[in-house]
Amino acid sequence: MFTCNFPEGLRVLVFVENLQTLLSLEKHLQDFQYKVTRCQEGAGAMHLLRNHMNKFDIAIIEAQNSTVDIFRLISEIASEIDLPIIITSKDDSVQSVINWMKIGVCDYLIKPIRPEDLRFIFKHVVKKMQVGKRVESEEKATAEKSSSVGDSTIRNPNKRKRSMFIDGQVGEKDQDHVRDSTTKKRRVVWDNELKKKFLDAMEDLGPEAVPKKILERMNVVGMTRENVASHLQVTFLLLLTMASLN
DNA sequence: TGCAGAATAT
């Protein structure tokens, strides 16, 4: 079905409203050799899901959307499509996760999303294939209690947890030293777009403008609180300097 | 323990 270098080329449909976020997600997915189809707008996503489902292996969909009720959309199509769906959301409440899992999504990623979160999404495709194969011979096994309630790599935004699936390539149990060649950890370059996002976030947060909040508001894939804090520090310094010049 | 903010390192 797939090439020998699976999951290279896995076809991922990404439905995210914000273009910046969308492009950023795409880029990171491509770093992992995934093949991305972008979708920004509800009707298009709907159409793709309904009529071209077989063109994709998995979908990543943002929970919040200004024009479409994603929850309802997925509830409706879940039964008619056979595609693993990963939800992206800033809501880290247990209840939210449960709600989404109930309607059949296979994973739930809490924003902000780090590139690492995307690396192993193929596991859901593998799982689906395995389940599909097992289906016929299923009834022979008497109601084995499912050992886990889904395998989603739900991440507490504050904790650091890596997906353990198929980590076998290298036996290292240590830090991130074993990042694959395509995933160079690169320093953030604060181009005008990022700066604008940062400033915008700062502006409407006002006195609440603290790294964590700014990070959330910016909603940029791969950005960390430390990145923001660092930038905040210099920005603050700059503002101070300017203020003293008056 | 997590986080903000300052200090320091690369």
Next chain:
DNA sequence: GATATTCTGC
């Protein structure tokens, strides 16, 4: 000079 990392105190 820009950004990351470490330190400190809350």
